[in-house]
Amino acid sequence: MKLVVAVGGASGSVYARRLLDTLVRLRARDPDALQVGLCFSSAGNEVWQHEIGAVPDYPFTRYGLRDFRAPFASGSAGWDAMVVIPCSTGGLARIAHGVSDDLIGRAADVMLKERRKLVLVVREAPLSLIHIENMLTVTRAGAVVLPAAPSFYSKPQTVDALLDTVLGRVLDQLGLANDLAPRWGDSKVPPV
Numbered sequence: 001m002k003l004v005v006a007v008g009g010a011s012g013s014v015y016a017r018r019l020l021d022t023l024v025r026l027r028a029r030d031p032d033a034l035q036v037g038l039c040f041s042s043a044g045n046e047v048w049q050h051e052i053g054a055v056p057d058y059p060f061t062r063y064g065l066r067d068f069r070a071p072f073a074s075g076s077a078g079w080d081a082m083v084v085i086p087c088s089t090g091g092l093a094r095i096a097h098g099v100s101d102d103l104i105g106r107a108a109d110v111m112l113k114e115r116r117k118l119v120l121v122v123r124e125a126p127l128s129l130i131h132i133e134n135m136l137t138v139t140r141a142g143a144v145v146l147p148a149a150p151s152f153y154s155k156p157q158t159v160d161a162l163l164d165t166v167l168g169r170v171l172d173q174l175g176l177a178n179d180l181a182p183r184w185g186d187s188k189v190p191p192v
């Protein structure tokens, strides 16, 4: 699978870090099965540094925000899926309206026009009518809005376990192996 990971400027860089760490592990298991292209928005970079610290060197090709020569800037390159994690409401708005003036907007636009999987891990609270209408627009266009809203029924005991309740859903949407979070009905889910 050829996957674009875009890190946007909403709060929740830890979601991106946890996803990227997981993708590193998945790729180590089967290097031919997964190719990742990474792109940070300017605010994504800034929020990561504010919330976590320095951005590590991931073993994935990282593309500049203005690099329209990146392979996934064209549908002909045949990339399979894209996730924007976390996705700001500004990023959501640009995607909803086809604004392709940076690589993240362009890659998302390509995913929608090619009818490929686009997952937007939106984080904001509360939501305005504009945000909700933009979510409706991207959903109608084929994207999956997957709010960065953790669940608690698996009784997560650590922050990572809490993040995994969202990341498990992200991996499921992308069709990637997911052993991060217990599933409802699993014996690993503590009884009510």
Ligand SMILES: Cc1cc2nc3c(=O)[nH]c(=O)nc-3n(C[C@H](O)[C@H](O)[C@H](O)COP(=O)(O)O)c2cc1C
Residues within 6 Å of the ligand: 007, 008, 009, 010, 011, 012, 041, 042, 043, 044, 046, 047, 050, 087, 088, 089, 090, 091, 092, 123, 124
């Ligand atoms: C520390 C910090 C936290 C932010 N958190 C959010 C957030 O949770 N949701 C959001 O929509 N925007 C948030 N923003 C604002 C976005 O970063 C800003 O709107 C930016 O233009 C988004 O651009 P991007 O989508 O290209 O990253 C935050 C900004 C900062 C500096």
